[in-house]
Amino acid sequence: MCDEIIRKEVRFAVHIPKTTYREDYHYVKLVETCKCGKITPKIVLLKDYKRDVYITKKIHQNHKEKKEFEDLDKLSKQECTQSDLNKTVANLLGKSYLISTPNEIKNSPYIYGYDITSTSYIKLKSLHKNNFIQSGYSVAVLDIENDVVTKEILMITIVMSDKIYTAVLKKFIGRCGDHLTRIKNAITEYIPMYKDLAIEVEVFDKEVDMIKKTFKIANQWKPDLLAIWNMDYDIPFILDRLEYYHVNPIDVLCDQTIPRELRICRYKQGIKKKITASGVVKPINPSMQWHTLILTASFYVIDAMCVYRQLRLSQQEEGSYSLDNILGVNKIQQKLKFKEADNYKGIKWHIFMQENYPIEYTVYNIYDCLSILELDKKNKDLTNTLPSFAGITDFNRFNSNPKKIVDALFIFGLDKNRVIGTVPKINKKEEEIESDEIELNEDAEEGVDVEEDVTKYKTLSLKQWILTLPQHLLVYDGLCCIEEYPNLKTNIRGLTYDADVSSSYPSCTLVCNVSKETTLYELIDIEGVKEEIFRMQNLGFILGSVNMLEYFNEI
Incomplete structure (x- = not known):
C-alpha cells in the first residue's frame, strides 16, 4: 500500500465567522495524491486562520486619491482573521469608530488587499505549492x-x-x-x-x-x-x-x-x-x-x-x-x-x-x-x-468578472512586489463632488488663486457616454411594401442582424490600457470644439494608429 503523499490540493474553503459561542474557523476540503496515483479526499478545520491586509506606511500617506497598486516597501503588512478584518484595519487607520462601517474603511486610499478573502488566500497558498497546476475535480x-x-x-x-x-x-x-x-x-x-x-x-x-x-x-x-x-x-x-x-x-x-x-x-x-x-x-x-x-x-x-x-x-x-x-x-x-x-x-x-x-x-x-x-x-x-x-476566486463569486479580475491582478501584483488597492464601496454623486471644497495647494506660486483654477479640478461628466446612432447616419434601405405608395421606402427590413460586443467591460479597458498609472493627462476641454466632438475623438486618439486621419480632420 502506497502512503507517500506527493501533492495536497485545496478544492474549496468555507469561512465560519466568529460569534459569541465559537471562534473563527475555516472548513477546508482538500485532496491528497499518493505516489501510486490514489487520490484521497480530506476535511480540515482551520482555527483562527490569519490572512494578510496591507496599509500604507505613515511616511507615504501623502495622497488622497486611491491607487490601483502600491509597492510592498511602502506598505505595512498585518495578519488577522477574516472575522477581525474590519477591527484590525480600523485600528491601523487610527479610526476605531469605523469598525461597524466597513464601507468607510473601503473608501480609505491607504488600504490594500482588503478585497481578497481569507478563502482566496487559502486557495492561493495551495496553488503556489503546486505551481498553479490543478488535477481534475471529482x-x-x-x-x-x-x-x-x-x-x-x-x-x-x-x-x-x-x-x-x-x-x-x-x-x-x-x-x-x-x-x-x-x-x-x-x-x-x-x-x-x-x-x-x-x-x-x-x-x-x-x-x-x-x-x-x-x-x-x-x-x-x-x-x-x-x-x-x-x-x-x-x-x-x-x-x-x-x-x-x-x-x-x-x-x-x-x-x-x-x-x-x-x-x-x-x-x-x-x-x-x-x-x-x-x-x-x-x-x-x-x-x-x-x-x-x-x-x-x-x-x-x-x-x-x-x-x-x-x-x-x-x-x-x-x-x-x-x-x-x-x-x-x-x-x-x-x-x-x-x-x-x-x-x-x-x-x-x-x-x-x-x-x-x-x-x-x-x-x-x-x-x-x-x-x-x-x-x-x-x-x-x-x-x-x-x-x-x-483560480483563487470562490465559486460563489464565479459569475462576477470584476471579482475574478481583482483576484487575478492580486496574484500578478504580488509577483511584481506590489499589492492591489481596495475597491471603494460608495461613490459620491456628481453634484456632491462639485460642491466639495477644494483645498489650497501650499506650494502654489504666490498670487495664483488655485481655487479659481477650475481646469485643474474639473472632470468630464459621467453622463451621456452611451449614444445611439444619429438619425442622419442611418441608411434608408427599408422595404417598399405599401401598396398605395410602391416607391416609398419604409423602416421595415427583410433581413436584420443584432450585433453586440461581448464583455465590452472590462475588455475595452484592457485593449486601451486604461489605468490611473498609464494616464498622464486627461483632456477636458478644447476651445472652439464642441464637447461631444472631442469626447468621441479623444476616445479614438487612444487607438491612434487606427483613427489618426479622422482625428486630425475633425480636430
Missing part, C-alpha cells in the same frame, strides 16, 4: 422528483463515477414487487450502456429519512462538486420539506462529523430581475442566475446549468437551457421518453408516469443524473474548466 450529480399533487419528494438519486444511489418513498414504489431487479432490467432496456454500474436502491417510509440518508451518502462519497441542473428548484424544495418536518438543515445537509456549532447551511438566491437604464424591469434568464448554497459539507453544491451558460457567454445564446435541449445540442442521448406516455406533455406527463409506471419513472430520474455526468465527460466544464477559470 463530480457527483443529484436530482429529485416530487409528487406533482402532494408536493412530496418521491425519490432522490445521486450518481458519482460508476455508482448510483437512489432513495425512494415506499408509498411510491412499494406496490412494485422486487423493485431492484425490475429497475436493473429497465436500465438494461432503456439505457444499456449503464447496465454494469453498481446501483443501490433504498426504500423509505418517511420522506425526511430519505433526504437524510441521501446527504449522508453524499458526505461519505466526498465529491468535490455536487452538481444539480437548475438547483434553484431542487435545493429550495428540499429545504422547504425539511422545514415542513421541523428539521434543521444543518443536521441533514452538513458534514455531521464536525461540531454542530460549526455547521452552516444558508441558501442565497441569485438576482432574478434587473432594471434597465430606462427604468424597465426585466427578468433574468434562469441560466444567468447564480445561486449559492453556503454549506459546510464535503462537497460544493453547484448549478451545472448556470456553469454551462457562464462558460459560454461569448457564444450565441441557446434557445433553451433545459437539460433536454443542452443534451441535444451536445449530441448526447436526451432525457428518457416512453411511448406509453407519448400523448402527454409537461406536468400531465409526470402525473401519468408517476401513477402508472413507477419503475420507468425511477430510471428516468437516474438517467437525468447520468446524462449530466456524460455531458461533463464530454466538455469538462465541472472537472477542469470551472476550477481553472475560477
Whole structure:
C-alpha cells in the first residue's frame, strides 16, 4: 500500500465567522495524491486562520486619491482573521469608530488587499505549492422528483463515477414487487450502456429519512462538486420539506462529523430581475442566475446549468437551457421518453408516469443524473474548466468578472512586489463632488488663486457616454411594401442582424490600457470644439494608429 503523499490540493474553503459561542474557523476540503496515483479526499478545520491586509506606511500617506497598486516597501503588512478584518484595519487607520462601517474603511486610499478573502488566500497558498497546476475535480450529480399533487419528494438519486444511489418513498414504489431487479432490467432496456454500474436502491417510509440518508451518502462519497441542473428548484424544495418536518438543515445537509456549532447551511438566491437604464424591469434568464448554497459539507453544491451558460457567454445564446435541449445540442442521448406516455406533455406527463409506471419513472430520474455526468465527460466544464477559470476566486463569486479580475491582478501584483488597492464601496454623486471644497495647494506660486483654477479640478461628466446612432447616419434601405405608395421606402427590413460586443467591460479597458498609472493627462476641454466632438475623438486618439486621419480632420 502506497502512503507517500506527493501533492495536497485545496478544492474549496468555507469561512465560519466568529460569534459569541465559537471562534473563527475555516472548513477546508482538500485532496491528497499518493505516489501510486490514489487520490484521497480530506476535511480540515482551520482555527483562527490569519490572512494578510496591507496599509500604507505613515511616511507615504501623502495622497488622497486611491491607487490601483502600491509597492510592498511602502506598505505595512498585518495578519488577522477574516472575522477581525474590519477591527484590525480600523485600528491601523487610527479610526476605531469605523469598525461597524466597513464601507468607510473601503473608501480609505491607504488600504490594500482588503478585497481578497481569507478563502482566496487559502486557495492561493495551495496553488503556489503546486505551481498553479490543478488535477481534475471529482463530480457527483443529484436530482429529485416530487409528487406533482402532494408536493412530496418521491425519490432522490445521486450518481458519482460508476455508482448510483437512489432513495425512494415506499408509498411510491412499494406496490412494485422486487423493485431492484425490475429497475436493473429497465436500465438494461432503456439505457444499456449503464447496465454494469453498481446501483443501490433504498426504500423509505418517511420522506425526511430519505433526504437524510441521501446527504449522508453524499458526505461519505466526498465529491468535490455536487452538481444539480437548475438547483434553484431542487435545493429550495428540499429545504422547504425539511422545514415542513421541523428539521434543521444543518443536521441533514452538513458534514455531521464536525461540531454542530460549526455547521452552516444558508441558501442565497441569485438576482432574478434587473432594471434597465430606462427604468424597465426585466427578468433574468434562469441560466444567468447564480445561486449559492453556503454549506459546510464535503462537497460544493453547484448549478451545472448556470456553469454551462457562464462558460459560454461569448457564444450565441441557446434557445433553451433545459437539460433536454443542452443534451441535444451536445449530441448526447436526451432525457428518457416512453411511448406509453407519448400523448402527454409537461406536468400531465409526470402525473401519468408517476401513477402508472413507477419503475420507468425511477430510471428516468437516474438517467437525468447520468446524462449530466456524460455531458461533463464530454466538455469538462465541472472537472477542469470551472476550477481553472475560477483560480483563487470562490465559486460563489464565479459569475462576477470584476471579482475574478481583482483576484487575478492580486496574484500578478504580488509577483511584481506590489499589492492591489481596495475597491471603494460608495461613490459620491456628481453634484456632491462639485460642491466639495477644494483645498489650497501650499506650494502654489504666490498670487495664483488655485481655487479659481477650475481646469485643474474639473472632470468630464459621467453622463451621456452611451449614444445611439444619429438619425442622419442611418441608411434608408427599408422595404417598399405599401401598396398605395410602391416607391416609398419604409423602416421595415427583410433581413436584420443584432450585433453586440461581448464583455465590452472590462475588455475595452484592457485593449486601451486604461489605468490611473498609464494616464498622464486627461483632456477636458478644447476651445472652439464642441464637447461631444472631442469626447468621441479623444476616445479614438487612444487607438491612434487606427483613427489618426479622422482625428486630425475633425480636430
